[in-house]
Structure formats: structure tokens, C-alpha cells
Amino acid sequence: MSSTQLTSPPQTAIVPPGGPTTFGSLAHHPSGGVQVIDDDPRHYVFSNVFAVAKAGAPYLRTAVAINQEYVLEATRAEGPSPWWSAAHDEFVLVMDGRVTVWLRKPTAPLVEPDHDGAVVFTAEPEGVPMGTIEAGRGHMVLLPAHSAYRFVPETSAVLLFQTVAGPQTEFRWNEICQTS
Amino acid sequence: MTQLSTSDLPAVAGLVDHGTNDHGYGVFGLGSFTFERDEYFATVRWPSGHHRISADDFLRAIQRDIAWEFFYGTVNFDGVLGTVNHYGRVDVCAGRFSKEHQAAGMAHTETFPTEVVAEAFLTIADDWTNEGFDPFVAPRETGSAFGRKNGSNPEALRRRRVTAERMVGAPGDEPLRTDDNGHPVNAAFSDVPQDEPVVRAEAGFADELVAFNLFAYLSRSPVTFNPSVVSACRDSLACPTTEEYILPIIHGNDRVEWFIQLSDEMVWEIEDGATGAKRATVVMKAGDVSAMPADIRHQGYSPKRSMLLVWENASTQLPDLIASGTLPSHPDVWSAR
Ligand SMILES: [Fe+2]
Numbered sequence: 185m186s187s188t189q190l191t192s193p194p195q196t197a198i199v200p201p202g203g204p205t206t207f208g209s210l211a212h213h214p215s216g217g218v219q220v221i222d223d224d225p226r227h228y229v230f231s232n233v234f235a236v237a238k239a240g241a242p243y244l245r246t247a248v249a250i251n252q253e254y255v256l257e258a259t260r261a262e263g264p265s266p267w268w269s270a271a272h273d274e275f276v277l278v279m280d281g282r283v284t285v286w287l288r289k290p291t292a293p294l295v296e297p298d299h300d301g302a303v304v305f306t307a308e309p310e311g312v313p314m315g316t317i318e319a320g321r322g323h324m325v326l327l328p329a330h331s332a333y334r335f336v337p338e339t340s341a342v343l344l345f346q347t348v349a350g351p352q353t354e355f356r357w358n359e360i361c362q363t364s
Numbered sequence: 365m366t367q368l369s370t371s372d373l374p375a376v377a378g379l380v381d382h383g384t385n386d387h388g389y390g391v392f393g394l395g396s397f398t399f400e401r402d403e404y405f406a407t408v409r410w411p412s413g414h415h416r417i418s419a420d421d422f423l424r425a426i427q428r429d430i431a432w433e434f435f436y437g438t439v440n441f442d443g444v445l446g447t448v449n450h451y452g453r454v455d456v457c458a459g460r461f462s463k464e465h466q467a468a469g470m471a472h473t474e475t476f477p478t479e480v481v482a483e484a485f486l487t488i489a490d491d492w493t494n495e496g497f498d499p500f501v502a503p504r505e506t507g508s509a510f511g512r513k514n515g516s517n518p519e520a521l522r523r524r525r526v527t528a529e530r531m532v533g534a535p536g537d538e539p540l541r542t543d544d545n546g547h548p549v550n551a552a553f554s555d556v557p558q559d560e561p562v563v564r565a566e567a568g569f570a571d572e573l574v575a576f577n578l579f580a581y582l583s584r585s586p587v588t589f590n591p592s593v594v595s596a597c598r599d600s601l602a603c604p605t606t607e608e609y610i611l612p613i614i615h616g617n618d619r620v621e622w623f624i625q626l627s628d629e630m631v632w633e634i635e636d637g638a639t640g641a642k643r644a645t646v647v648m649k650a651g652d653v654s655a656m657p658a659d660i661r662h663q664g665y666s667p668k669r670s671m672l673l674v675w676e677n678a679s680t681q682l683p684d685l686i687a688s689g690t691l692p693s694h695p696d697v698w699s700a701r
Binding site for chain 2: 191192193194195198199200201202203204205206207208213214215216217218219220221222223225226227228229230231232233234235248249250251252254256272273274275277279285287289312313314315316317318319320321322323324325326328331344346347348355357361
């Protein structure tokens with residue numbers, strides 16, 4: 185039984201059972217799709233995070249999934265980002281590349297407590313530094329409520345935000361989704 | 365269980381033990397359903413019909429239903445048997461979502477308090493799971509479910525489900541997975557990098573600077589098809605899971621859910637949630653995003669172990685809003701935006 189194995193297998197060049205693990209990237213992201221039998225493909229709102237991040241301007245936070253007020257936003261990090269802040273926790277998952285997340289504690293909250301989604305700031309908000317987090321592919325970072333944060337990627341990176349729809353959320357469903 | 369007296373309330377009586385059959389397995393009654401297994405099959409009978417499922421498939425399905433606490437909406441063991449979650453009560457159904465059973469008058473549903481079904485299903489799963497069989501892992505990792513009754517595997521049926529309140533790795537929240545806490549990297553993910561983010565917190569902010577390697581965390585999941593909360597933004601829950609072989613149930617959600625394929629490739633067969641009619645096939649490669657409408661049921665196929673982010677909205681108001689037609693059954697992005 186597998187439960188008797190208590191240590192990880194060595195990270196070797198041996199191909200794992202089933203074959204190598206494949207992740208997508210900005211450079212290479214083959215996509216599947218909806219093959220309709222008796223349905224409307226638009227009901228599946230099908231897109232690809234990497235294709236969406238690639239097609240948009242840097243730091244455009246494009247919704248790729250929505251469920252009532254909640255969204256997942258895909259973006260391409262390129263050069264230093266503006267600063268953002270939200271009244272609620274947000275989370276970011278690095279899908280490709282490497283970024284440093286800069287976090288600051290503003291002197292006073294930058295966003296009203298009942299405001300949904302991220303708000304953008306062009307200048308560094310007044311406050312104190314909370315620290316930095318260097319994150320690579322597959323890493324998830326907490327963006328705490330009422331902190332201010334920005335990203336500085338090594339080169340280009342793809343980020344997926346778990347947040348609430350707000351003034352920074354771009355809706356481009358017709359451009360990003362399979363429609364037929 | 366709450367204060368339910370079985371003599372006062374026969375309709376919600378728990379599992380009835382009808383003894384052991386010639387194959388060594390317990391025979392059980394729940395309401396007017398009876399559950400019996402032999403060396404290959406589980407057989408379920410109800411007043412207007414009966415149905416067989418391969419014993420391994422039945423055990424994989426009932427195990428998910430137990431572990432997920434009946435999940436969101438409908439958990440179909442196959443095209444005939446299943447449960448519908450009413451969050452406090454659970455319907456046990458046969459033929460309810462099969463057009464043919466409905467037409468033949470063979471569809472049957474009985475409703476029980478959640479705890480009654482949870483306890484009954486765990487008892488059945490315990491009795492019917494042999495020593496070498498683990499219904500929660502990939503086929504390559506387990507022995508056979510078949511044959512005469514041979515021991516049991518209670519630990520495999522009682523794995524703790526991860527539910528982060530804020531985020532995995534946050535102070536006081538779900539811990540990271542390591543070799544030391546019994547979570548070695550799964551062989552199928554032995555090539556997944558195990559590096560962790562570099563956190564440099566200023567004095568006083570160590571508790572607020574939280575990050576972890578989600579892909580490494582998932583590579584250490586010991587089970588398949590077990591969506592578990594790793595981060596929560598109010599009712600928005602990120603529930604990634606590791607998938608290998610076939611989703612042992614056909615899920616019919618009572619709300620829209622979303623899939624984001626994080627690694628490798630999966631194929632989803634989509635059927636009408638109420639009738640089982642074929643609707644679509646969705647092929648998802650790494651980075652692909654797809655909604656799963658609320659009026660369908662879906663079963664996923666993962667030819668190698670893969671990472672899937674299941675994204676749920678846990679709002680308790682959604683099932684009624686969708687059932688009443690106040691909200692559409694698919695994401696309303698085409699008319700509203
Ligand atoms: Fe599902």
C-alpha cells in the first residue's frame with residue numbers, strides 16, 4: 185500500500201508514471217476546447233489564462249472566470265506594476281515566470297471597507313514596508329486586506345488573481361472566449 | 365446524530381443491519397433501499413427497481429460522497445444512483461436523473477437527515493472495503509476491491525479533508541505538506557519542483573506575509589479527486605485537486621462552478637443534469653478555463669495525474685436563485701457585459 189511510503193521519491197530524470205508533468209507558459213500553451221454535441225459553447229465561457237495574459241496589455245486584469253461578485257483575473261506582468269490595494273484579502277497564483285511582490289502597510293486604509301476589488305495607485309502609497317516575497321511558477325501569495333502591493337517580474341510572468349470584481353477588472357469575454 | 369428516536373420517526377431511521385451474506389459482506393437497509401455486495405458488484409434495490417455497479421466503482425463513489433459531505437448539488441454514483449445535498453438533509457435517489465427510469469415509474473427518492481446518510485454510507489463503505497483496497501487513490505496505487513470479504517481498511521476511509529479558513533500556510537491555518545507530516549511527493553509528480561517562495565518580512569509583519577508553493581503542495585496530495593479549500597476570499601473558494609483516472613462520480617452542481625486546468629490535460633464528458641442526455645465534451649489543457657453550468661452533470665478523465673483548480677462560490681443563496689430561474693444556469697457574461 186502506498187501509505188507505507190513516508191519519503192518522497194528522488195527528483196531524478198526518470199519519467200514519472202504516466203509521463204512528465206506539463207505546465208503551460210506564455211511561450212507555449214496549447215489549448216483544448218468545447219466540442220458541442222447538443223449545447224451552446226458560450227455556456228462554458230472557455231478561455232486560456234496564458235492566451236488571455238499574452239493578448240492583453242501588461243497588468244490588464246482580465247476576468248477569465250466570474251461567479252456573481254467574485255472573479256479570477258489573468259494578467260501579464262512586464263516591468264514594475266502600479267500599486268494596488270483592496271479592502272478584502274486577495275490571492276495571486278504565479279502561472280509562469282518569477283516575480284517579486286512588494287507589500288506596504290499604508291498609513292491609513294486606501295480603500296473604503298465595503299469596497300469590492302482592487303484599486304490602482306500610480307505612486308507608492310505612504311506607509312511602511314511589510315516586506316517582499318519572491319515567487320515562481322506554482323507559488324500562491326496572500327495579498328492581505330488593506331495592504332498595498334505591486335509586482336516586479338524578472339522578465340515576463342503570468343499571474344492569476346482570486347479576488348472580487350472591481351474597477352480594475354476588465355471584461356473582454358467576446359475577445360477571449362470560444363464562441364462557436 | 366441529533367436527537368432522533370428511531371421508534372418515533374421510522375422515516376429517518378438509520379441503517380438497518382440485515383446480517384452477513386454468503387460472500388461475507390453485510391447487507392444493509394436504509395429507508396426502503398437495500399444495499400448488498402457480492403464478489404464483483406454492489407446491488408441496490410428499491411421498491412420499484414434495482415441496479416448494479418461494479419464494486420470498485422461503487423466504493424470509489426461512496427467514498428467521495430462521504431469525504432465531501434455530499435458536496436454541492438448532486439453526486440451521481442453513475443447514471444442511476446446518487447445523492448442530492450440540501451445542506452442538512454440529503455436525498456438518496458435511484459433513477460431520478462434518468463429519463464427512462466422516470467418514464468417507467470422506476471425513479472425513487474428518499475430524504476434523510478445528513479448525519480443519517482453520512483453514518484449509513486460510512487458503515488457500508490467500511491464493511492465492503494477489503495484490506496488491500498483504497499478507494500481514494502489511483503488504480504496503479506491500490507490492490508483489488510473484488511473477491512470475498514477480506515479484512516478492512518478504515519484509515520483509508522477516514523482521511524481528513526483540507527479546508528483552509530484563509531490560506532494554506534497562514535498562521536493557525538492548514539499546514540503545508542511535507543515528508544515529515546506524512547505527505548511525500550506522489551510518484552506521478554516526482555518531477556514537480558519543490559522550491560518555496562522567498563519571504564522577507566519586515567519586523568512585525570511575519571504573520572501577514574504568507575506564500576507557499578501550491579504546485580508542490582498538490583504534488584504531495586495522497587488522493588485523487590478530492591477538491592480541498594486552499595484559499596478563501598469571502599465565499600470564493602479555491603479548491604484544487606489532483607486527478608488521475610476517472611472522476612468516480614458524475615457531478616451535477618446546484619450552481620455554476622469553474623475549472624482551471626493547472627497541469628497536463630483532462631477531458632470532461634458533459635450530460636444534461638436532469639436526463640443524462642449528451643451535451644458536450646470539454647478538453648482542457650494546462651491554463652484552460654471552463655465554466656460548468658448548473659444544469660449539467662460532468663465526469664472527468666485524466667490519463668495521467670494532473671492538477672485541477674476547482675473554483676466554487678459557497679454562497680448558500682445560489683441554489684434557490686438558480687432553481688427559481690432568478691439566476692441563469694450558466695455564467696451570465698454574454699448579455700450583461
Ligand atoms: Fe464538479
